[in-house]
Amino acid sequence: MSNVLIYNVLISNVDSNTVSPLNDPMTMPLLEVKDLMTHFSIEDKTLHAVDGVSFSLFRGEILGLVGESGCGKSVTALSILRLVPDSGKVISGQVLLEGEDLLEMDDNEIRNVRGNRISMVFQEPMSALNPVFTVGDQVAEVLRLHRGMDKSAAFRRAAKLLGQVGIPDPARRVSEYPHQMSGGMQQRALIAMAMACEPDVLIADEPTTALDVTVQAQILRLIEELIHEGNRGALLITHDLGVVAEVVDRVCVMYAGVIVEMGKVGDLFSAPQHPYTIGLINSLPTPGRRRFIAIGGSVPDLMDLPSGCRFHPRCPRAQEVCTQEEPELTLTEKGNEVRCYFPGNKHESLRRAI
Numbered sequence: 001m002s003n004v005l006i007y008n009v010l011i012s013n014v015d016s017n018t019v020s021p022l023n024d025p026m027t028m029p030l031l032e033v034k035d036l037m038t039h040f041s042i043e044d045k046t047l048h049a050v051d052g053v054s055f056s057l058f059r060g061e062i063l064g065l066v067g068e069s070g071c072g073k074s075v076t077a078l079s080i081l082r083l084v085p086d087s088g089k090v091i092s093g094q095v096l097l098e099g100e101d102l103l104e105m106d107d108n109e110i111r112n113v114r115g116n117r118i119s120m121v122f123q124e125p126m127s128a129l130n131p132v133f134t135v136g137d138q139v140a141e142v143l144r145l146h147r148g149m150d151k152s153a154a155f156r157r158a159a160k161l162l163g164q165v166g167i168p169d170p171a172r173r174v175s176e177y178p179h180q181m182s183g184g185m186q187q188r189a190l191i192a193m194a195m196a197c198e199p200d201v202l203i204a205d206e207p208t209t210a211l212d213v214t215v216q217a218q219i220l221r222l223i224e225e226l227i228h229e230g231n232r233g234a235l236l237i238t239h240d241l242g243v244v245a246e247v248v249d250r251v252c253v254m255y256a257g258v259i260v261e262m263g264k265v266g267d268l269f270s271a272p273q274h275p276y277t278i279g280l281i282n283s284l285p286t287p288g289r290r291r292f293i294a295i296g297g298s299v300p301d302l303m304d305l306p307s308g309c310r311f312h313p314r315c316p317r318a319q320e321v322c323t324q325e326e327p328e329l330t331l332t333e334k335g336n337e338v339r340c341y342f343p344g345n346k347h348e349s350l351r352r353a354i
């Protein structure tokens with residue numbers, strides 16, 4: 001056998017034997033959220049914002065968290081970083097960063113994790129940037145705080161980072177104020193700030209919602225590049241399934257504080273199993289369809305949840321059992337995990353009103 005042939009055989013063997021972190025039970029997740037519960041106290045009532053959420057994020061992976069407004073996506077992210085506002089409380093669960101529980105850390109330890117090992121990018125770039133400091137100063141501040149760099153070294157590094165996230169002429173723009181930049185440039189600057197300390201995990205909460213479609217695609221590509229090439233992990237929060245289809249590797253679909261379906265993005269789009277996921281996919285605009293097919297009814301009041309499955313009042317598959325006990329998240333033969341007594345890829349109408 002010629003050397004070239006042996007080489008090709010070896011390479012093809014390596015390829016076919018490569019174990020993806022997703023199917024290797026020995027791979028430790030980068031971030032593992034276990035049975036997370038975060039509630040708010042409002043007068044004498046309890047609002048169940050996050051009600052037992054579990055998922056794993058692996059290196060090199062972008063995990064999408066999707067669902068309608070108010071289903072608990074942002075509170076999940078804030079709980080991970082222990083940034084829940086005062087009226088809320090993480091009631092129980094674990095947030096393991098390479099095995100270390102963030103919920104058990106003291107204030108100094110968790111401060112050191114934020115911005116350093118886990119960074120967050122928010123929806124509104126203008127409200128996340130301080131209007132009275134230059135963009136360069138704000139990126140440099142992160143480096144001074146977490147890396148102990150002196151002012152001029154941090155500023156030089158800030159300019160380099162702005163260049164890396166695709167801001168043209170970074171040597172000049174590093175001295176600009178946020179209002180001198182477009183929304184897309186501001187969001188790039190925030191991503192530069194988030195990536196300044198080369199975090200293991202990026203949490204991006206609706207990072208492209210405020211941007212127009214072309215800029216949106218550029219920002220998503222940038223996140224994809226930073227995560228896949230840097231072997232980091234990202235939790236990408238969005239209510240937009242189009243964004244999910246674009247960059248996400250796996251998806252968690254949230255409904256009223258719980259995950260109702262979880263799986264690889266291809267499986268989820270080609271064979272969604274939960275009636276809510278099917279409803280979300282059906283409500284996507286499609287060429288040739290003149291009307292959106294909306295899911296009838298609305299998300300339940302998280303202070304007054306229905307008994308049994310939280311989706312049953314809107315569900316065309318609902319039977320007696322669905323009104324009595326909440327189903328567990330269960331692995332189906334399709335590979336998706338689904339919280340439904342009657343999972344399946346049937347596209348029945350979800351227009352039933354409550």
Ligand SMILES: Nc1ncnc2c1ncn2[C@@H]1O[C@H](COP(=O)(O)OP(=O)(O)OP(=O)(O)O)[C@@H](O)[C@H]1O
Nearest residue numbers: 040049068069070071072073074075085087239302
């Ligand atoms: N500070 C707060 N005080 C009281 N309730 C809150 C607070 N923050 C969030 N909630 C409630 O927690 C629930 C989950 O909110 P969350 O912000 O996580 O939703 P979301 O999925 O991020 O929605 P959106 O897509 O609109 O951003 C909602 O019912 C919301 O009203």
Ligand SMILES: [Mg+2]
Nearest residue numbers: 073074075205
């Ligand atoms: Mg939100």
